[in-house]
Amino acid sequence: GGAPGRTGMGERDVVLSVLANVSIGLLTSVLGGCLVWLWERGKHTRTLNRKGAFFGVRPGGTCLIVLGNKHDAPGAAHHRDVRATVELAMLAGELGCTVTVESDDFRGSNGDHTEFCVGGPLGGANARTAGHLSAHLPGVTFHPYGPEGDDSVAIEVAGQRYRFDPGNQSYALVAKFTPQEFRRPIILVCGQSAVANQAAIHFLRREYAQVAARLATVERYCVLIKVSGITTYDYHRAEFVGDVTGAAFGDG
Numbered sequence: 001g002g003a004p005g006r007t008g009m010g011e012r013d014v015v016l017s018v019l020a021n022v023s024i025g026l027l028t029s030v031l032g033g034c035l036v037w038l039w040e041r042g043k044h045t046r047t048l049n050r051k052g053a054f055f056g057v058r059p060g061g062t063c064l065i066v067l068g069n070k071h072d073a074p075g076a077a078h079h080r081d082v083r084a085t086v087e088l089a090m091l092a093g094e095l096g097c098t099v100t101v102e103s104d105d106f107r108g109s110n111g112d113h114t115e116f117c118v119g120g121p122l123g124g125a126n127a128r129t130a131g132h133l134s135a136h137l138p139g140v141t142f143h144p145y146g147p148e149g150d151d152s153v154a155i156e157v158a159g160q161r162y163r164f165d166p167g168n169q170s171y172a173l174v175a176k177f178t179p180q181e182f183r184r185p186i187i188l189v190c191g192q193s194a195v196a197n198q199a200a201i202h203f204l205r206r207e208y209a210q211v212a213a214r215l216a217t218v219e220r221y222c223v224l225i226k227v228s229g230i231t232t233y234d235y236h237r238a239e240f241v242g243d244v245t246g247a248a249f250g251d252g
Helices: 002-055 079-094 127-136 194-212
Strands: 062-067 098-103 114-118 140-142 155-157 160-162 169-177 186-191 221-228 238-243
Touching: 002 079, 002 194, 062 079, 079 098, 079 114, 079 194, 114 127, 127 186, 155 169, 155 221, 169 194, 186 194, 194 221, 194 238
Parallel strands: 062 098, 062 114, 114 186
Antiparallel strands: 140 155, 155 160, 169 186, 169 221, 221 238
16 A cells, blocks of 8 residues: 555655746746846946946936037027037937037036037137137147138147048047036037037947047047048048047146
């Protein structure tokens, strides 16, 4: 009479063992899935934090965009600068920030808002850009418009002139700094053309990590971005030219 009992107990043990293995497998899968989700979430958070640090934007904060004027239409923004604003709004959205927009006659401090000042200083395009350059980037010169000559609209830093080739090649200077009397940083985007402004912002949104890796710090910097092949590629063919931080800010 003992053998049948032992057989029944063995079957029950097998069933319990299978159920235990299934439970352990399910628990392992759930824990593994949770760990992967947490890792991915942490990775996403770290990526956003690095992007926010590069642009000086606090997730959940507010970005102030100061737009300049179209060169031949005071009071109206160039359509490409409007597109640049859309790029910045997308950046702000990625970081959970809100956006407020002002014209270049905006005066005073940016308060607790990170300021993006878009547009070159020449011809009254963006008066606030001109003021920021004069006050904080003494090593940068924007050569004036000229009917002839290679230096028309050239950007000069440390004796190097970055010349404008209309319709083909254009440069944008992008600088980040925080004036002593301000609480939040300013990101200055001043190109030789509106397409350069748009190209610089579009490029840095995607390649900020690549650029950050070439900088000593992301707390303050000044870099040059070049867009070329404009008639063929519009604003999409942009590239990092160099870090000119020391020369632009007059360090040393």
